[in-house]
Amino acid sequence: MTKKEPIELTNSRYRLGYHVAAPSGWINDPNGFCYFDGYYHVFYQHYPYSAEWGPMHWGHARSKDLVHWESLPIALTPGDKEDEDGCFSGSAIEKDGVLYLFYTGHHYYGDGDKDHFWQNQNMAYSTDGIHFTKYENNPIIAKEPGDNTHHFRDPKVWEKDGVYYMILGSQGEDGLGRAIVYSSKDLLDWEYEGPISRANGLKTEGFMWECPDFFNLDGKDILLLSPQGIDAQGKDYLNLFQTGYFIGDYDYKTATFTRGEFHELDKGHDFYATQTTEAPDGRRIVIAWMDMWESLLPEQEDGWAGALTIPRELRLKNDHLYMTPVKELEDLRIKEVSNDSSVVAKELLVAEDASSSEVLIDIPLTGTNQEEVSFSLKTSNEELVLLTYSKATNEFILKRSDKDDLRYGTIQPCDKLSLRVFIDTSSIEIFINEGELVFTERFYTGEKTDVCVTVSEEETISYTVYQLDDNAVSYN
Structure with a gap:
């Protein structure tokens, strides 16, 4: 009887860097x-x-x-x-x-x-x-x-x-x-x-x-x-x-x-x-x-x-x-790419080429009750993941470019949004306000990805971006 051999990997284009997966x-x-x-x-x-x-x-x-x-x-x-x-x-x-x-x-x-x-x-x-x-x-x-x-x-x-x-x-x-x-x-x-x-x-x-x-x-x-x-x-x-x-x-x-x-x-x-x-x-x-x-x-x-x-x-x-x-994930950080605070009236580019990144964003909500904030992961021609928040309803709506169905979540009324986002080659995990609300998504693209934040009313946005170790998992 011939011994079966595991399937071989033929392309690493979507392969994750710090998430556990099988060798193949x-x-x-x-x-x-x-x-x-x-x-x-x-x-x-x-x-x-x-x-x-x-x-x-x-x-x-x-x-x-x-x-x-x-x-x-x-x-x-x-x-x-x-x-x-x-x-x-x-x-x-x-x-x-x-x-x-x-x-x-x-x-x-x-x-x-x-x-x-x-x-x-x-x-x-x-x-x-x-x-x-x-x-x-x-x-x-x-x-x-x-x-x-x-x-x-x-x-x-x-x-x-x-x-x-x-x-x-x-x-x-x-x-x-x-x-x-x-x-x-x-x-x-x-x-x-x-x-x-x-x-x-x-x-x-x-x-x-x-x-x-x-x-x-x-x-x-x-x-x-x-x-x-x-x-x-x-x-x-x-x-x-x-x-x-x-x-x-x-x-x-x-x-x-x-x-x-x-x-x-x-x-x-x-x-x-x-x-x-x-x-x-x-x-x-x-x-x-x-x-x-x-x-x-x-x-x-x-x-x-x-x-x-x-x-x-x-x-x-x-x-x-x-x-x-978990707190140990801070050890994934290889270097701090940016740490800044900007007054934004519309869109802010937070991170470029974010394929292995941790992004921390703080957004005060000082505007009117009609204020909206959106977070996006996108390429030069496509919004892969778009997450929009409405202050009036305390609701987040998530849209993915490859899916027809939206996802929804709400948080308690607050005066600041804090996002902690982990991005890998083909995944994004979004933690909102100390994990009160979480969205986990896969995405697929062959292009580099950028992170942007858009506000409907002027706010001072603070953000930190870390490059993460994309070889944290070793395979036999």
Whole structure:
């Protein structure tokens, strides 16, 4: 039997400089995000033999500082009895110096129907954080609960008071999305606790809850997840599938989660399947897939597809999750390109040739209630990304040149806009007012890109531009 070789990269025109991607081939969800033995590890859903989705492997990268990443060998390869058709998403946890991976085994019934499948939960382990052995008694959870459908995946494991818990995304037999929980004292034998929360309606909260994550932040319990099947509601829930959170309180004795409404975490086109980890200093850090199902991915022509977002810190304030770039990303800065303050009556060119840049912009809002401000990433003949703010409504509207659909987000009334923007070869991440509102986008161009700010009324705009390291990720 001839050994399969990974697909080759044929062009680097859209290749990212400081975002985690695969050496080649397809990636989607981040998995197993953790800190182990002096390194941050992130795994990801990966198909190395094509730039399209295929039987899922676990790709792997690690970093000492959340900035400079090294690609490592594939951690999990499907094909064993417990995961014959894919090693789907999951998580990682350290116990007694061993790193354990928990993942979903995917299985087709063999009738050619890709929607006709079943799933189980499995474990693998490693002492060096690089080479993993699948547990000999897999699966650790052989089948879904009796009141569940075949949608039963994406285990996230954590520990509390000496007990381990696993939350899974699932679909109840009523066709509604839900999150279910298991508990264990040894990571091997798991007891079903039950559903801790379920969708309150098919179109309002979805038919399947993917990639659940559960953690306590600033005294509240957060269920972060990616529901599928939510209908667009005005200017909300406009992506094919959503990613967001519920804030509430979890009773470990009764396995019940009392929670509020669903809120989107990022309002951009390209943000899905989040996973968090707790840093050694207690920060809650999140990373996501920086794409979306059914998006056009021009980089597929070049032998790769997909990437992960920059790591972001989560904070809870006024029942809202704020998301900001982790402080370590300041180490990406190679040099300060500009630092200036200008009185602007119309348009200001903030940065030229910004293909690997961090841009910080402060704009006071001293004008009338009709004042508008716009931020644009553009070439000589095209606005790739245009973000417009209206003081009257506190609303941002984002338009992309390659998309017909707009994206929207609002902030609290304020007297100044602060933007922190990370631009890579084919991605832009925009953080507004300390991460109160975030937009994540992919874009594709062969020309150099400039950053401009336009105001409708005269303002004094302050800005700083940094050139970033575009070789922060090394590939094997």
